[in-house]
Amino acid sequence: MAGITLNNIVKRYGDGFPAVNDVSIDIADGEFMILVGPSGCGKSTLLRMIVGLEDITTGDMLIGDRRVNDLAPRDRNLAMVFQNYALYPHLTVYENIAFPLRLAKMDNAEVDRRVREASSTLELDEHLDRKPGNLSGGQRQRVAMGRAIVREADAFLFDEPLSNLDAKLRGQMRTEIARLQKKLGITTVYVTHDQTEAMTLGDRVAVLKKGILQQLATPRELYENP
Numbered sequence: 001m002a003g004i005t006l007n008n009i010v011k012r013y014g015d016g017f018p019a020v021n022d023v024s025i026d027i028a029d030g031e032f033m034i035l036v037g038p039s040g041c042g043k044s045t046l047l048r049m050i051v052g053l054e055d056i057t058t059g060d061m062l063i064g065d066r067r068v069n070d071l072a073p074r075d076r077n078l079a080m081v082f083q084n085y086a087l088y089p090h091l092t093v094y095e096n097i098a099f100p101l102r103l104a105k106m107d108n109a110e111v112d113r114r115v116r117e118a119s120s121t122l123e124l125d126e127h128l129d130r131k132p133g134n135l136s137g138g139q140r141q142r143v144a145m146g147r148a149i150v151r152e153a154d155a156f157l158f159d160e161p162l163s164n165l166d167a168k169l170r171g172q173m174r175t176e177i178a179r180l181q182k183k184l185g186i187t188t189v190y191v192t193h194d195q196t197e198a199m200t201l202g203d204r205v206a207v208l209k210k211g212i213l214q215q216l217a218t219p220r221e222l223y224e225n226p
């Protein structure tokens with residue numbers, strides 16, 4: 001695990017106004033950081049720069065004490081949890097969680113050790129032989145997180161993971177994500193345009209507007225001083 005440091009990050013697409021304009025955020029090891037703001041404020045661009053899917057124009061990005069500006073996504077040891085969970089319907093829960101380890105050609109004993117440890121942490125032990133189609137939304141979310149944690153990633157990155165869900169399920173999943181994040185203690189960056197998510201999920205909230213970091217505070221501080 002590791003914290004993530006953004007130092008004076010700028011992203012320009014072409015010659016227009018910067019999509020991300022001189023943003024500095026220190027995300028502590030184990031912290032749950034929310035990036036929130038209206039459409040077009042630069043939050044996805046920022047997340048994509050952290051993952052390494054987008055080049056940084058200027059500024060420095062560190063994971064732990066390693067400068068990662070020029071590292072390929074696969075060398076950053078981060079785990080992105082996708083909006084649709086991207087589970088394979090024809091594979092069991094076990095094989096869905098094991099998938100990144102199979103890709104990495106890890107030996108079976110180590111795959112088994114990691115999958116069992118992750119599924120125990122995520123309370124999925126009893127569902128390992130099932131297929132995603134037979135799981136509840138919350139269970140599917142946990143499988144997606146399991147796939148991320150078996151890789152022993154330094155941090156989780158979420159890009160609006162709940163935006164396709166109805167209000168009731170979204171509420172349940174919010175609770176689930178917050179609980180699991182605390183249990184795992186893994187550094188997490190979570191992008192949303194939803195104020196409720198921003199105010200209920202994270203340890204701190206970074207509010208972006210037109211690429212500029214407008215506020216960086218705990219939900220309580222934002223509530224008392226909006």
Ligand code: ADP
Binds near residue numbers: 019039043045046
């Ligand atoms: P958000 O995730 O907050 O909706 P984005 O990071 O997607 O915001 O976009 C921030 C700004 O950068 C917007 O003005 C958007 O139009 C622009 N932008 C995003 N991606 C690209 C791209 N690939 N090429 C050019 N402009 C882009």
Ligand code: ADP
Binds near residue numbers: 074075078079103
């Ligand atoms: P492939 O093209 O072999 O399917 P991917 O494009 O899925 O591989 O992944 C390329 C690299 O990105 C992998 O080596 C892995 O370390 C990393 N990676 C895979 N999935 C994720 C993820 N969910 N989040 C972050 N990094 C990932």
